[in-house]
Amino acid sequence: MNAPNLYERLGGEARIRELAGTIFDKHKNNTTIHNRYVDSxxxxxxxxxxxxxxxxxxxPQAYSGRDMLTTHRGMxxxxxxxxxxxxxxxxxxxxHGVGQxxxxxxxxxxxxxxPEIVRV
Ligand code: HEM
Structure with missing residues (x-):
């Protein structure tokens, strides 16, 4: 048996979606960056x-979005x-109680x- 990967240790897709929701809501309340997400x-x-x-x-999920460089280029x-x-x-x-x-x-x-996000 292989050791569980990070995806499994994070609790799989449902837990990761909750995490992504919390991160997004924090961005909306973070004065340094909230302007970036007004139209999101x-x-x-x-x-x-x-x-x-x-x-x-x-x-096992595919990623259907743009790569990080393409996404953040010009921002x-x-x-x-x-x-x-x-x-x-x-x-x-x-x-979310994620382990150290x-x-x-x-x-x-x-x-x-x-390097794919800052000042690209
Ligand atoms: C490790 C850091 C980061 C990761 C993993 C990340 C990841 C992503 C992903 C996956 C998307 C969606 C890609 C798509 O639209 O196809 C996205 C969009 C975006 N990111 Fe980032 N990002 C990061 C850092 C940042 C930073 C520092 C900013 C600036 C504050 C930023 C601003 C944005 C904005 C404005 C969008 C577009 C949101 C929209 O479509 O409404 N990101 N990012």
């Missing part, structure tokens, strides 16, 4: 972010905005995407 379709962003996390953590996203997003992710993981090891792994995956 909440359900659609949550759907795409859920797929992205599931796919990126070892789940001129700052380091401060990037940290604000990471802050929201950490808070959401804490509120899983938090660290998801945070490291998120951090590694910085």
């Amino acid at each position: 379709d909440r359900d659609n962003v949550i759907r795409l972010v859920t797929e992205f996390i599931c796919n990126g953590t070892g789940g 001129n996203i700052s380091e401060q905005e990037f940290v604000a997003v990471l802050d929201d992710i950490v808070e959401a993981l804490d509120e 090891r899983e938090k660290e792994e998801l945070l490291m995956i998120s951090w590694s995407l910085k």
Whole structure:
């Protein structure tokens, strides 16, 4: 038997969708970044972010969205905005009772995407 992957340890798709919902709602209340999401379709962003996390953590789901570079290109996203997003992710993981090891792994995956998101 293989050790459970991050997707499984996060509790699978249903738990990841809840997490994505909490992250989105935190973004809407985060003064550093909320202006970025004024025109967003909440359900659609949550759907795409859920797929992205599931796919990126070892789940069987396909990701139907755009890649990170294409998505964020031209938005001129700052380091401060990037940290604000990471802050929201950490808070959401804490509120959902995600374990330390899983938090660290998801945070490291998120951090590694910085070159495809900040000032691209
Ligand atoms: C690790 C960090 C991040 C991840 C994993 C991430 C992931 C995503 C994903 C999966 C999408 C949907 C892609 C699509 O539309 O096809 C998206 C859209 C978007 N992201 Fe990010 N993102 C990150 C950081 C940021 C940052 C720092 C900002 C700026 C504050 C930002 C602003 C946006 C905006 C404005 C959209 C479009 C939302 C909409 O369609 O209404 N993202 N992101």
